[in-house]
Amino acid sequence: MSSEVLVERPHYDSRAVAQGVPVREPRVELDVPLPSSGSATAGYRSAKYSPAEWFSNYHAILERAGTNRHEAGSIQRESRALYQDAEAATVKTQAEGTRLLGERLQEIHYWKSELQQHIHQLLADTESLLVLKTRLEKALDATETPYAIATDNLNCRARRLGPDLVRDAVEEELLKEVDLIRSVQALLKRTTAQVVSQIKTNREAKQTLELDWSDKYQAYSFDDHGGRCSNMSPDTQHHPSSATMQDQVCNSRSWTKFTQDNLSKAGQEEQATNSLRLLVEQVLQDTTHDLRVQCSSVDRAFSQRCAELIEAKAQLEMKLAQNLEQIGAQERSIVAIQQAIHNKEAPLRVAQSRLHLRSLRPNMELCRDEPQFSLEGELRQIDAILASLRQQLSEARGSLSQLEESRVTLEKDVSCKSHSLFIEREKCTTRRRRYPAVSTLSGY
Template identity: 25%
Template sequence: MAKEVSMCTQLQQWSPVKETAGAPSVPPQVGYCFHSPKKHPWRPIMGYEEIEVTPMPSQPITNTMVDPCYTPSGMAAEPLRFPNLVTGFDRSPEHAARAALYTRYTQYEWNQNSIKNYNESDAKRNFSERVRNDIMRMLRETDEIGTQGQRDSGRRIGERITDTTFWRNEVSIEMERLVATCEKLNDTRRQLERAIAGIEGPLHIVQECLYHREKRQGLEQVHDAVEQSLLKEVAILRESQDKFRNMLEKGLQFYAGIERYDPTVCDTERWAAASAATLQRSQSERAKAVQMLSDAENLINVSATEIWDQWSNTNSAFTRRIAETIEIKNKLQLHLHKVQQEMFDVEKTLELLNKAIEDKLQPMRVAHTRLQARTARPHLEKCRDEAQHRLVKEVCDLQETMETLRSKIATAEGTHQTLLGVRAGLEADLRNKSTTLFIDRDQCMGLRRGYPVTAAIKA
């Protein structure tokens, strides 16, 4: 800070009296020295000059504080010694009397002081007029600058409003599209979740069909086309569930950031670039979401079509298998009827054979009786005549016939036992076929008649 300098006017006497050594030095002169224009023999020449006064502390100074022990702290120079106007200067009484006489002014000095005041008044008034003119000119300039600045500000604000309205409309349109896309994403997510849950019902039905088919008996537990189709259907259903879960885990979520702006944007170029970048980022994410929606919808349609086709193929396999089973069952029933008829015929034949053997017993007894009776003939009458040969031959023929009949009976009985085994096999096979028909036609197809594949996935 510049040193503060105060100007004051101090009367100085033009006295030949010299200052004593050690007295305070006179302050330096900063202006012109003025003195009395007229010299009087009865008084010395008096004058005044402008000097620089060193700032002193605000504490009042008295003569008692002139001593160094009373000097206030911080004073750069020795303190001034003020004269006592009552008792005179502290130097001598002569100085006090002389000072009281020299304080009066002349008429010339009084007139000069008035002229000085006039001149100073004119100068200050002219200066004030110049200041007022400068102020008025400055006011006109500031009014013009303010008006021009207001026009420019209004134009800039209008342009800013236009730009802001444009970007606001763009952001609003993009927000509407983004909200619609998010709603579609949520709908697709719910549809995938319903599809995953809806597949559980058909999968349970297919597993129930496989469980029921495990109850088939004997050779009916064949790995036929129906079982292959059911296993393939289980694989397709589980694969579809895995695809739907992967689609959900892939990220059917969209986090919008279009409504957030960078608070560090400080100029229009960066602001417009940030707005354009925000819109571009939103459009890019929305394009990804639209592609994901298309993939999800395509996956749902393809899976629904694949599951429906496999369900139809399985039903067709069931229908063909049921028809084959019914046909085979009918043939088995026909063969069983034939076997039973054959068994009935064999039984009739056995009855005829037994009756034939019984019928041959009476002739055999007659022939034996005749031969026994002919043994009673005397000596040479016991001749082996034709009658004897014929009776013997008759007995042999009857015995041979009876043996043949007995062998036929054994054969017929063996055949009958074989037919019994065949009938038992046919009956067991018919029971198995009936069980298979009940499982496939009543249990499995009964479950699959109300099998809403498309409704379960595309609900």
Template identity: 25%
Template sequence: MADPIKTCPDICPATGLIEEPKSFLGAGESRGPENPNATPYVPGNFTQRVPRVYPPGAPPIYLPQPTDTTSGDILGMGPVGPWASGHLDWTPNAGTTGVRPVVDKYSITRYSTGEWRQNNERILNPRATNKGAALEIQIKKDLNDALGKMDNKLNDTNKKLDKRVKDLTFWKKKVEDALNAITVELATLDANRVKLKGACRILMMPEAISRECLELRTNRYEPDLVRDDAEQELIKEVAIVGEIRRVFSVTLAKVEEMMCNLKAAKSSIEFDWSDKNLSLKLDKINLSLSPESNLILYHPGVARWTDNSVGLEYWEHYCSESIFNCDEVRQKSEALRSDLMTAIVKGSQDMKIQADRTNQAFGETVLATQQMCAALEQTLKDNLQKIVDIENLIEYLKESLRQVDERNKLVMTRLHTRNYERPSVENCRDEAQFGLMAEAKFIKETSESLADKMRQADDVRNELMQYRGQLEKEIACKRKSLQIDEDRCARVRAFMPTPEEFAGA
């Protein structure tokens, strides 16, 4: 025979339920203590409050004590009083909105005594005062060091300026000697100036073509502003024109050859003398200035290297080279060179070879640009497709979030019904309640995870959109470069003079 079902005799008695007669309270009668867990009041059960004892050497009672605990103050309840019973764990989140403290009829407990003492210590700690005193000492020390270093720098700069003035005076004297010598030599060759210009006139066409191509290529957009092979060959063309012009002046007859070289050298040495004279004057003025001078002003942005500044080694090389060139030209003015026509033929052949190399470099550059443009267009198509895929994924995530929200509303509705509509003891923590709580937690975590994935997908879409703009900009840049190299430069280079034209000049 099966065992009878075990039941609680107080709740579910085995015998039949006997309905007790109902009774009602009379006027003025009490329903009993509001807290059913509180012990009834017993006269004479109260004792004196035990004073709290702090260890020796403890700080004042308004500062944190060694006896303070972070595990929580237990708020017990005496045998009398209408206040709510229970306890609260004190945590660093006690001041955060959303923490529910113990609430009774007359007060709301929010912070513990230990937190109150910690706040007193934070207010009384003079961090700003100590920081200000340390800052004042440090600033005075740094200021004294800075002033001393500035004085040392000023003395060092004055010494260097004085040495620079002496160097400029030395080189200026040497340039003046070279200038006087070349002026005397130039006076004897002035009659041949017209023939010299006629010999160099033919070189203006290839030089103009090369410079025009270089100028056109400066209109390329910034990513394509590179010094490629075509750019290098164009620069070589410009350099070759200058070299051929120099060779023409050397290979002319004694008067015809040396006139251009002497004028160029004289002009160069005059510019060099003028620059040195002006630089010497300015450096002398700078050397005479001091912090007490009334000619000094603010000049923002001057503490930088200018675009046309050069190194000291190059300056010394330029000075010596300029004087050497003048002396060399002056000495060669009395000698005869090769025949002018031979020089023209050889120069035209060299220019033809360089023009073919430049055209070949243009062809390679155009081919590479075309291939890059095709690759960019294919990459743009792939990027657009990926943008569409990411946008579809975002829409799918939005739909999934809407479904998760529906589940969330469902579990919240169930919990609300069970928490606030079940009466009395029926509002128990059964397995269904635990299951609903677990489901609510899982739904919240799932929603947060989907929202994070939504943000990630949106960031990826923004990156793809930026990449799309970069690709479109690069494609426009490559097409602009192709238009310059294929159309405009090729049309200009069609007028490059041939060796026969040079020979017929």
């Protein structure tokens, strides 16, 4: 044969086929006839192989098959070692993960118990503060009665009459009591506001702990369920994206610090609650003691004032009785003086008549003899006695007028003292018997 036409065969990769890699089809080119020595033999030799090519082809196939077999055996040995190592590593890693999950469950349980303990403590503290708040409100309401009593006492004592309208020790003590009650009311209101604020803070801290406890409860449930999962669990599924690191995910240190900060805040609020509870108890005790002490001071002042009024009224009544007796005596004395003056009228007429008759004597008979001197002396004596009696009558009448004025003054003062004593004993002291007891002022 003068020339040979060779056609390229497609390349076949058995290894790629075994591994499942798709084989790329060879590019098909159009057969273009090659020039030959003669056109008559071109059609008989275009698709024929030579013996050498035939031997070369199947020897190459044998060699490729042997190579592929050796490579497959090597890959099988490597795969066997690989999946054995992978199985051991997987079992070890899974056991380590299970152990770590167990430790994590213990840690979550510990912090959950701590949170629950502080939640119960905050709840108990809040309940105790609510009880104290109720006591403060009751104590504040109880101060309205002493305030009404004190102001009513001041108003009643303002209706005292005349000289009894005095700013005495009772009024000073009542004004002190009014100021004390106002200051106690302001203190109770401020303390109540502090208790309300602490209750709000405790509830916020409790809510924070409850949210943290709820998160840990869910985390414990998830980790407990995950720790119970095994290779034989039927509810496991593929979650390819679960191992991807999420944004804003905390680490173990920040996780622990978050709970520790919450517990520290709760501990601070518990300490603040204890301090506030002691403060409230002390405030209620001090205010109750101060109010009762001031009430006792006012009552003592009222008792002393009533005793003074009773003593003054008794003295005035005694003096009034003496005055009335003296008025009676003076009136009788005036009547006696008037009778004495009246009794001198007859002797005066007699003396004056004698002198008049003797003044009618004629001529030398009209002399100043001894009877004349006696009659003139008698007349002068009667005139002097009458003048003295009239002067005494005037003085007695002036004294009687003064005694009458003193009587009126004494009667007015006795009436004033009686009115003041009625206000002190019947109005004020009786009203003060309604003063609240110690238990009521303490908010019980």
